[in-house]
Amino acid sequence: MEEITLKIGGIAGAGIKSTGEIFAKICLRSGWHVFDYTEYPSLIRGGHNTYHVRAATEPIWSTVQYIHILIALNEEAVRLHLEHVIEGGVVVYDPSVVDAEKLGRGRSDVRFCAVPFAELAISSGGIEKMGNMVSIGAVVGLLHGSLKITKSVIADIFATKGEQIVSQNEVAAEAGYEYVQEHFSEPFAWTLHELDAPEQMLVAGNEALGFGALAGGVQFYAGYPMTPSSSILHFMAKYGPKQGVVVKHASDEIGAVNMCIGAGFAGARAMTASSGGGFSLMVESLGLAGITETPIVITEVQRGGPATGLPTWTEQADLRFVAHASQGEFPRVLLAPASVEECFTHAALALNLAEIAQTPVLILSDKLLAESQKSTEPFTSKHVAIDRGKLMTTREANRQKDYHRYEITEDGISPRAVPGLPNTLFLANSDEHDTYGYSEENAENRTAMVDKRARKLEQIKDLLPKPIIIGPKQADYTFITWGSTMGPVLDAMRILEAEGHSVQMYRLPVILPFPSEEVTQFLETTTQTILVENNSEGQLGGLIREKTGYELDVHMLKYDGRPFFPEEIVQNFLAMIEEAH
Amino acid sequence: MAKAIEKKDKFHTDKSPTWCPGCGDFSIWMALKEALEKLQLEPEKVVIVYGIGCSGNMANYVRTYGFHGLHGRALPVGEAVKMINPGMTVIVVGGDGDGLGEGIGHFLHSVRGNHDLTYIIHDNQVYGLTTGQTAPTSAKGFVTKSTPFGVLEEPVNAAALALAAGGHFVARGFAGEQMHLVDTLVRAIQHPGFSLVDVLQPCVTFNDLNTYAWFFERIYKLEESEYAPNDRMQAMVKAMESATLPIGVMYEGESTPYHLGVEGLDISKPLAEQKLKPRNISTIVEHYL
Numbered sequence: 001m002e003e004i005t006l007k008i009g010g011i012a013g014a015g016i017k018s019t020g021e022i023f024a025k026i027c028l029r030s031g032w033h034v035f036d037y038t039e040y041p042s043l044i045r046g047g048h049n050t051y052h053v054r055a056a057t058e059p060i061w062s063t064v065q066y067i068h069i070l071i072a073l074n075e076e077a078v079r080l081h082l083e084h085v086i087e088g089g090v091v092v093y094d095p096s097v098v099d100a101e102k103l104g105r106g107r108s109d110v111r112f113c114a115v116p117f118a119e120l121a122i123s124s125g126g127i128e129k130m131g132n133m134v135s136i137g138a139v140v141g142l143l144h145g146s147l148k149i150t151k152s153v154i155a156d157i158f159a160t161k162g163e164q165i166v167s168q169n170e171v172a173a174e175a176g177y178e179y180v181q182e183h184f185s186e187p188f189a190w191t192l193h194e195l196d197a198p199e200q201m202l203v204a205g206n207e208a209l210g211f212g213a214l215a216g217g218v219q220f221y222a223g224y225p226m227t228p229s230s231s232i233l234h235f236m237a238k239y240g241p242k243q244g245v246v247v248k249h250a251s252d253e254i255g256a257v258n259m260c261i262g263a264g265f266a267g268a269r270a271m272t273a274s275s276g277g278g279f280s281l282m283v284e285s286l287g288l289a290g291i292t293e294t295p296i297v298i299t300e301v302q303r304g305g306p307a308t309g310l311p312t313w314t315e316q317a318d319l320r321f322v323a324h325a326s327q328g329e330f331p332r333v334l335l336a337p338a339s340v341e342e343c344f345t346h347a348a349l350a351l352n353l354a355e356i357a358q359t360p361v362l363i364l365s366d367k368l369l370a371e372s373q374k375s376t377e378p379f380t381s382k383h384v385a386i387d388r389g390k391l392m393t394t395r396e397a398n399r400q401k402d403y404h405r406y407e408i409t410e411d412g413i414s415p416r417a418v419p420g421l422p423n424t425l426f427l428a429n430s431d432e433h434d435t436y437g438y439s440e441e442n443a444e445n446r447t448a449m450v451d452k453r454a455r456k457l458e459q460i461k462d463l464l465p466k467p468i469i470i471g472p473k474q475a476d477y478t479f480i481t482w483g484s485t486m487g488p489v490l491d492a493m494r495i496l497e498a499e500g501h502s503v504q505m506y507r508l509p510v511i512l513p514f515p516s517e518e519v520t521q522f523l524e525t526t527t528q529t530i531l532v533e534n535n536s537e538g539q540l541g542g543l544i545r546e547k548t549g550y551e552l553d554v555h556m557l558k559y560d561g562r563p564f565f566p567e568e569i570v571q572n573f574l575a576m577i578e579e580a581h
Numbered sequence: 582m583a584k585a586i587e588k589k590d591k592f593h594t595d596k597s598p599t600w601c602p603g604c605g606d607f608s609i610w611m612a613l614k615e616a617l618e619k620l621q622l623e624p625e626k627v628v629i630v631y632g633i634g635c636s637g638n639m640a641n642y643v644r645t646y647g648f649h650g651l652h653g654r655a656l657p658v659g660e661a662v663k664m665i666n667p668g669m670t671v672i673v674v675g676g677d678g679d680g681l682g683e684g685i686g687h688f689l690h691s692v693r694g695n696h697d698l699t700y701i702i703h704d705n706q707v708y709g710l711t712t713g714q715t716a717p718t719s720a721k722g723f724v725t726k727s728t729p730f731g732v733l734e735e736p737v738n739a740a741a742l743a744l745a746a747g748g749h750f751v752a753r754g755f756a757g758e759q760m761h762l763v764d765t766l767v768r769a770i771q772h773p774g775f776s777l778v779d780v781l782q783p784c785v786t787f788n789d790l791n792t793y794a795w796f797f798e799r800i801y802k803l804e805e806s807e808y809a810p811n812d813r814m815q816a817m818v819k820a821m822e823s824a825t826l827p828i829g830v831m832y833e834g835e836s837t838p839y840h841l842g843v844e845g846l847d848i849s850k851p852l853a854e855q856k857l858k859p860r861n862i863s864t865i866v867e868h869y870l
C-alpha cells in the first residue's frame with residue numbers, strides 16, 4: 001500500500017481546515033482513499049489548529065501520527081510536529097514567517113522547502129490570504145500530482161464566490177506548483193499519481209448521518225448547537241428544507257427533544273442530536289418518549305466529559321450513561337456506528353426502528369467519527385426502505401369502533417394513530433395509563449403495561465446488525481471494539497498481520513438490546529481478548545461482563561481526548577506480548 | 582335538552598375529575614369545552630397538550646387528541662404538532678408552577694416565535710398537587726410550606742412578560758367568571774399565532790390569600806370599559822395594574838404564525854399525511870465528490 005500523509009499546523013482562523021480539505025479532495029479525485037482528522041482547541045481565533053490528511057492506495061480507516069509532508073504556517077507547527085515527520089519527509093513553509101531550517105536543526109533526514117507563500121500569492125495577482133493555495137500548489141508539485149485536478153477542486157470550492165476569486169486562487173496554486181518544480185527538482189520519495197478507481201465521495205460522520213436521515217425520510221429535525229454535534233444541524237438546515245424537512249434551531253436541548261416528541265406524536269419522522277451535556281438535558285424526555293411510545297431518534301456525539309469537559313476532543317465515555325439514561329424502565333435501541341458508511345445506514349435504520357417499535361432509538365457517535373472525513377462509495381437511497389410499522393392509514397382508522405392506542409398485544413406493539421385521523425382519539429400520557437391512554441395506577445395495569453412495552457424489542461431483533469468479526473475466524477488475539485475505535489484497530493491489524501500475528505476484531509454495532517447470546521457464544525471460543533476503548537473505565541467491557549459473565553483479558557484504554565493511532569495499538573500489542581513471555 | 586346531552590358527549594370523557602370541590606380548574610375545564618363547542622370544532626381536529634400538575638390532570642377529562650407531557654415542557658410539544666399538522670387546533674394547558682417555573686424559557690420562546698397555539702395558564706399562585714408550596718406567581722411575603730418566612734421574590738406577571746416578548750394576543754381570565762372566560766378563549770383560539778390566556782384561579786385547599794372573594798374585590802372586565810386592545814404600551818399598563826386586576830383581552834395585534842414562515846413546510850399537505858418514500862439524495866452527494 002502506498003501512502004501519503006500531510007499535516008497543516010497554524011493558528012485558528014488561518015484557513016487550516018479549508019486548506020486541508022482541498023488537499024484531501026485532490027487526493028480523492030486522484031483516485032486515492034482518504035481519512036482526515038482535525039485538532040483544534042475550543043477557541044474561535046488563536047490557539048493551535050491542525051489538519052491531518054492521510055491518503056492511501058488501499059482503503060484506510062483511521063488517522064496516524066506520522067507525517068510525510070508538514071505545512072508549517074507558524075513556528076509552533078514546526079516545534080510541535082517535526083518529531084512526527086518521518087525520514088525523507090518534507091517541511092513546507094514560508095521563510096518570511098517561519099525559520100524552519102533553524103528550528104529543525106538536527107533533522108538532516110528531513111527536507112526543508114522554503115516557499116514564499118504570501119509573496120507568490122501577491123506576485124501572481126492575488127492577495128496574501130491566497131498563500132494557502134500557494135502551499136497546496138507547492139505540495140502537489142512536490143508530489144508530482146495533477147495541477148488539473150487541483151484546479152478543479154479549487155473551482156468547485158470557490159464557485160459561489162465568483163469567477164475572479166476562482167481564477168486568482170487557481171493562479172496562486174499554479175505559482176506554488178511551478179516554484180517547487182524550479183527550486184526543488186530533486187525527486188521526492190512519494191508521488192500522488194492518478195489511480196484508475198471508481199468515483200468516491202469525501203464525507204464526515206455527521207454529514208453521513210444527515211444523508212442517512214434524509215434518505216430514510218426524516219421530516220422534522222430540531223437541534224441546539226453543541227460541539228461536536230452541530231454540523232448535523234448545519235447539514236439539515238442547509239439541505240433539509242428543499243427536501244420538505246422542517247428544521248428548527250430550538251431554544252435549548254429540552255425544547256429540541258420535546259419538539260421531536262411532538263412531531264413524532266403528530267406522525268412525522270423526527271430526529272435530534274447533541275453531545276453529552278445537551279443529551280443530559282434531554283434525558284427526562286427520553287423517558288417521556290418511552291412511556292408515551294412515541295418514535296424519536298436521538299444522536300449523541302460524544303466529546304470528552306464530564307460537564308463541559310473537552311469540547312473539541314474525542315472520547316467514548318458516555319456508553320453507560322446513554323444506555324441507562326432516564327428513570328424507570330422502558331425499551332430502547334442503542335446503535336453504535338463505526339464508520340461514515342454505518343452513520344449513513346444506521347440513521348436510516350434508526351428511523352425505521354423507532355417507528356416499528358414506537359420507542360426512542362439512540363445513536364452513539366463521537367468527535368473522531370463525527371468530524372473526520374473519509375472517502376467512500378457515493379451514498380444512494382437505492383437500498384433504503386422505509387418501514388413505518390403499525391402506523392394506521394385513514395382507511396384503517398375509518399374502520400375503528402373502539403380504538404385503544406395502547407392495546408395490550410402479543411408483540412407489545414399497538415396499532416398507532418396520529419392526531420387528525422377519524423375514530424382514533426387517544427391520550428399520549430406521561431403518567432402510567434390504561435389502553436386508551438387515561439391515567440391508571442392500579443397494580444395489574446401497571447404490570448401489564450411494563451411487560452407490553454418490554455416485549456417490543458423482541459420484534460425488532462432480526463432487523464439489527466449482528467456483531468461483526470473481521471479477520472481470520474480463529475485467531476490468537478481478538479480486539480473487542482465499538483464505534484470509531486474500529487478504524488485504528490483495523491489499520492493496526494493490517495500492520496500486525498503483515499508481521500505474522502494472528503489477530504481478529506469483534507465489534508458490536510448494536511449495544512442495546514444487548515446481543516447476550518451471540519457475545520457469550522463468541523467468547524466461549526476465543527483465546528486472548530483485548531478491549532479497545534476511548535475511556536478510562538472500559539465501559540463496554542463492564543457491560544459485557546454484566547451481560548455474559550465474561551471478563552475480557554486485556555484493557556487497552558485511552559482517555560486523553562485524542563483518538564487511538566494504529567501505531568500506538570501496535571506498540572501496546574507488542575508490549576503486551578513481550579510482557580507475557 | 583337533547584342538544585345539551587349531545588354537547589356533553591362531544592368533549593366529555595367518562596373520567597371524573599380528581600380536583601378538590603370548589604377548585605377553579607372545574608370552571609376552566611367547562612369554559613374550554615364550551616369554547617370548543619362554540620367554535621364548532623370536532624374532537625378529531627383538536628390537540629391539547631398538557632403539562633404536569635392539577636391543570637395537567639385535565640388530560641383525562643377532555644375528549645380530543647391529547648398529549649400529557651412533562652412539567653414545564655408542554656409548549657415545544659404543541660409547537661411541533663402545529664408545524665407537522667397545521668390543520669389541527671392546538672391548545673396547551675399548563676399551571677403557573679409548570680409554565681412559569683420550569684417552563685418559563687419555553688414560554689418566552691413560544692411567544693417570540695408566535696407559534697399558532699392557545700396557551701392557557703391555570704394561575705392559582707400556589708403549587709397544589711405537591712401540597713401547597715410557593716409558586717412563581719405567589720405574592721411577595723406569601724407564607725407557604727416551602728417559604729415559612731414569606732416569599733422574597735416578585736411574582737411573575739405572565740401577561741406583561743408575553744407583551745414584552747412581542748406576543749400578539751394577550752388576555753387574562755378569571756375562573757369565577759366562566760362565561761367571560763368562554764368568550765376570551767374563543768377569541769384566543771381564533772387568533773392566528775400565539776395567544777396567552779392567563780386564568781386567575783383560586784386554590785381552595787392551599788391558598789388562603791387569593792380566594793374567590795379576594796379576586797371578586799379586585800377584578801374588572803376590560804370589555805365593559807372603553808378600553809381598546811390595540812395598543813401594546815396601553816396593554817402593558819393594564820397588565821401591570823396591581824390594586825385592581827383587569828380581565829379580558831389586553832392586546833390583540835396583526836400576527837403571522839410561525840408555521841407560515843417555515844421554509845420547506847407545505848401547509849396544504851400536512852407532513853403527517855404525506856406518503857413517505859426514500860428521498861433522492863444524489864444532488865447533495867454531488868457536493869461531496
